[in-house]
Amino acid sequence: MGLTKKRFIADFQAEALHLFADSLENLSPMQQYQALAFLVKGYYAKDWAQTKADYDHHQQKQVYYFSIEFLPGRLLASNLLNLGIKDTVEAGLKQLDIDIPDLYAQEGDPGLGNGGLGRLASAFLDSMAADGMAGNGNGIRYQYGLFKQRFVDGYQVELPDDWLRDPYVWETRKENRAVIVRFGGSVYLTPCDNGGLEPVYQDTDDVLAVPYDIAMVGHHNHMVNTMRLWSAEPVPGHAHSLAEKSRINAITQILYPDDSDTAGQELRLRQEYFFTSAGIQSIITHYRRFHQDLHLLPNFVAIHINDTHPAMAVLELMRVLLDDGGLSWEEAWQITVQTLSYTNHTLMAEALETWPEEMFARLMPRLYQIAQEVDHRFRQTYTPRFGGELIQRCAPIADGYLRMAYLAVIGSHAVNGVAKIHSELLKSSVLKDLYTIFPERFNNKTNGITPRRWVQVANPELSELIDSAIDTGWRSDPSLLVPLAAHLHDEKFLKALHTAKKANKEKLAAIIFDQLGIEVSTNAIFDVQIKRLHAYKRQLLHVFGILEAYLAIKNGENRPSRVHVFGAKAAPSYRYAKSVIRLINAVADLVNNDPDCKGKLAVAFLPNYGVSLGERIIPAADISEQISMAGTEASGTSNMKLMANGALTLATLDGANIEIKDAAGEDAMAMFGLTTPEVAQLKASGQYSARAIYEADPTLHRVVDMLTDGTIPGITTEGREIQDELLVYNDTYLVLADFRSYVEASHKLDALWQDPIAWAQAALKNIAASGQFSADYTVARYGRDIWDVLPATPVGHGGE
Numbered sequence: 001m002g003l004t005k006k007r008f009i010a011d012f013q014a015e016a017l018h019l020f021a022d023s024l025e026n027l028s029p030m031q032q033y034q035a036l037a038f039l040v041k042g043y044y045a046k047d048w049a050q051t052k053a054d055y056d057h058h059q060q061k062q063v064y065y066f067s068i069e070f071l072p073g074r075l076l077a078s079n080l081l082n083l084g085i086k087d088t089v090e091a092g093l094k095q096l097d098i099d100i101p102d103l104y105a106q107e108g109d110p111g112l113g114n115g116g117l118g119r120l121a122s123a124f125l126d127s128m129a130a131d132g133m134a135g136n137g138n139g140i141r142y143q144y145g146l147f148k149q150r151f152v153d154g155y156q157v158e159l160p161d162d163w164l165r166d167p168y169v170w171e172t173r174k175e176n177r178a179v180i181v182r183f184g185g186s187v188y189l190t191p192c193d194n195g196g197l198e199p200v201y202q203d204t205d206d207v208l209a210v211p212y213d214i215a216m217v218g219h220h221n222h223m224v225n226t227m228r229l230w231s232a233e234p235v236p237g238h239a240h241s242l243a244e245k246s247r248i249n250a251i252t253q254i255l256y257p258d259d260s261d262t263a264g265q266e267l268r269l270r271q272e273y274f275f276t277s278a279g280i281q282s283i284i285t286h287y288r289r290f291h292q293d294l295h296l297l298p299n300f301v302a303i304h305i306n307d308t309h310p311a312m313a314v315l316e317l318m319r320v321l322l323d324d325g326g327l328s329w330e331e332a333w334q335i336t337v338q339t340l341s342y343t344n345h346t347l348m349a350e351a352l353e354t355w356p357e358e359m360f361a362r363l364m365p366r367l368y369q370i371a372q373e374v375d376h377r378f379r380q381t382y383t384p385r386f387g388g389e390l391i392q393r394c395a396p397i398a399d400g401y402l403r404m405a406y407l408a409v410i411g412s413h414a415v416n417g418v419a420k421i422h423s424e425l426l427k428s429s430v431l432k433d434l435y436t437i438f439p440e441r442f443n444n445k446t447n448g449i450t451p452r453r454w455v456q457v458a459n460p461e462l463s464e465l466i467d468s469a470i471d472t473g474w475r476s477d478p479s480l481l482v483p484l485a486a487h488l489h490d491e492k493f494l495k496a497l498h499t500a501k502k503a504n505k506e507k508l509a510a511i512i513f514d515q516l517g518i519e520v521s522t523n524a525i526f527d528v529q530i531k532r533l534h535a536y537k538r539q540l541l542h543v544f545g546i547l548e549a550y551l552a553i554k555n556g557e558n559r560p561s562r563v564h565v566f567g568a569k570a571a572p573s574y575r576y577a578k579s580v581i582r583l584i585n586a587v588a589d590l591v592n593n594d595p596d597c598k599g600k601l602a603v604a605f606l607p608n609y610g611v612s613l614g615e616r617i618i619p620a621a622d623i624s625e626q627i628s629m630a631g632t633e634a635s636g637t638s639n640m641k642l643m644a645n646g647a648l649t650l651a652t653l654d655g656a657n658i659e660i661k662d663a664a665g666e667d668a669m670a671m672f673g674l675t676t677p678e679v680a681q682l683k684a685s686g687q688y689s690a691r692a693i694y695e696a697d698p699t700l701h702r703v704v705d706m707l708t709d710g711t712i713p714g715i716t717t718e719g720r721e722i723q724d725e726l727l728v729y730n731d732t733y734l735v736l737a738d739f740r741s742y743v744e745a746s747h748k749l750d751a752l753w754q755d756p757i758a759w760a761q762a763a764l765k766n767i768a769a770s771g772q773f774s775a776d777y778t779v780a781r782y783g784r785d786i787w788d789v790l791p792a793t794p795v796g797h798g799g800e
């Protein structure tokens with residue numbers, strides 16, 4: 001977009017006047033932000049309308065990405081970057097004497113997700129726009145996002161995230177596209193004119209689903225896609241009691257703050273049906289504006305099920321094709337399977353979603369009838385070939401429950417895992433039986449990230465340094481980072497890399513001081529673990545590493561100085577995770593207040609981890625902790641973001657860590673711990689004794705004792721609970737089994753740190769190899785292998 005600084009300043013002043021009837025300098029930073037955001041929205045509005053018109057005009061196949069979570073992050077800077085006007089606008093803001101970081105910080109960060117799942121969905125929408133693919137998001141406009149986290153006396157306190165209190169500039173309410181979603185009541189089939197059966201609904205609870213559209217601005221390609229989030233409202237004209245109204249509003253009021261196991265509540269099921277039904281209905285309505293023949297749907301529409309929350313898309317699409325479209329079961333089923341695809345995100349059997357038949361039938365009686373028929377036909381079709389036992393194990397309904405992952409596989413033409421190892425494990429564990437029946441459906445799509453946000457926006461220092469070495473092509477095609485490796489022996493460049501990292505550490509140190517009052521040395525190694533707090537992710541192992549270092553320092557040992565940075569929210573109902581938070585904060589108190597540790601060891605747990613805080617932490621990281629028990633982390637994406645910013649990965653051979661190792665090289669990181677087969681074998685053998693390991697390793701013994709012997713003040717209850725999990729319940733996630741090799745791997749990094757050139761070389765290898773993890777390539781592969789949608793913008797190679 002050809003924008004001059006002068007023109008921008010005039011536009012900005014006009015927008016301020018238009019919105020607030022005042023001149024810019026009289027506005028608050030929030031008002032200035034809003035004026036700027038509205039202006040930017042105006043800048044892309046024409047492209048947005050034109051993109052939609054072009055998709056319709058060319059009848060381009062459209063992808064609809066259904067996800068119960070999205071974590072878009074702040075959009076102003078990334079929209080400016082994608083429009084190609086960030087430098088011009090920032091120059092204008094500077095001339096106007098406006099504090100640019102402060103202006104950006106005015107924007108709310110929509111917390112419409114818990115972690116990796118939601119962030120992946122948003123990365124994919126961003127990448128589809130960048131690739132010029134016709135991609136749409138479909139999700140929920142939660143009135144309250146994920147809770148805001150504070151620490152009080154080291155405990156997590158949850159505050160409501162009222163993110164819509166200030167108007168959210170980027171959304172556009174589309175009242176004219178609202179649809180009605182029906183819950184409850186009863187339904188029976190009656191013969192209709194064409195000889196088929198037609199459902200008659202009685203006493204349903206109808207809810208109006210109103211879409212709010214948010215633009216997904218493509219990178220330098222004038223394409224603007226749409227993320228559509230649905231809000232539940234009473235149907236105008238219906239007489240609702242107050243209680244009914246509040247029950248309707250409740251559907252999109254809150255995000256469930258637990259992504260690891262089913263909330264198990266009716267409201268969650270209502271949420272799932274609400275956004276799935278609204279999405280399917282609006283897709284079919286739009287389709288029918290251009291096509292009569294529903295048989296051609298898969299030629300023009302691909303619907304993707306991100307994890308199982310929207311898995312009832314299988315049933316809802318069947319319902320619309322059967323009941324509204326009048327198709328036969330066989331026709332409708334073929335169309336449904338061809339249209340749908342599914343991504344699995346977890347191997348943990350306890351996290352596979354199931355719903356009691358009774359609840360499902362009560363809330364969605366027509367969908368339940370269809371589910372029964374799917375189940376019946378599945379059994380009838382495949383039992384002769386595969387036997388009743390296998391079919392019973394993987395049928396969509398069994399033992400009183402609907403099994404959503406199985407339903408998703410049965411109703412989709414493609415099923416993928418999110419890292420090579422994860423996709424392999426799906427076939428040999430949780431989806432083994434369905435793999436036997438439908439082997440051709442299974443494929444891998446390793447997750448990706450958007451380097452535009454995580455490198456270009458978050459780390460301008462590094463970005464400019466890369467530009468100076470290899471020009472700017474990598475900014476639109478990150479696979480072009482590979483030639484950076486030519487600078488491996490360029491000492492000047494390596495020093496500049498160190499300087500850029502240092503600048504980012506200075507900024508993070510200021511935040512740490514600001515928020516926690518802790519002074520940290522930027523000469524220290526910044527050792528970072530940022531992710532949801534969960535036992536399988538093993539923040540506890542990291543804590544044990546810190547305690548090992550603490551004891552060594554108390555013992556007079558000399559170690560390179562380290563600052564351990566944590567960011568993590570725990571689900572409010574997850575006791576153990578909250579105890580670990582309390583422990584980390586207590587260890588921080590112990591270490592940060594011990595004069596012996598000054599300048600050697602510090603711990604900073606920054607509250608309220610989310611996309612925006614991640615953007616501050618990641619550029620400053622030297623070490624990326626990716627230490628899940630092997631076989632539990634499906635992929636991970638913080639590992640990719642940190643790698644792209646030159647952090648060295650300290651990791652188990654789990655998820656995408658394995659692919660990071662293959663890309664960057666074993667010498668550019670530190671691997672440790674039991675492998676997935678070793679974990680499986682140890683668990684199966686029944687021979688694991690956490691206590692025996694504790695007894696045999698004096699350092700570990702000491703560390704575990706510190707949980708309860710008063711060394712770490714104020715954690716009596718939590719310390720006991722964690723120690724019991726290890727020694728009484730025998731350490732579910734094998735923290736003690738991996739402790740020794742973790743500490744050794746960590747020492748290896750200490751040794752490398754002593755040689756700044758060697759460290760910078762390892763960082764460089766990571767940066768140069770990180771391009772392949774761009775989500776631009778990931779979605780291009782989804783397009784090629786799953787959706788049958790090609791990028792309109794050239795996307796480069798990115799591995800494969």
Ligand SMILES: *Cc1c(COP(=O)(O)O)cnc(C)c1O
Nearest residue numbers: 115116119531610611636637638
């Ligand atoms: C990338 C990201 C995650 C995923 O982190 P993992 O370490 O892969 O679990 C979670 N939350 C936010 C806010 C992120 O940006």
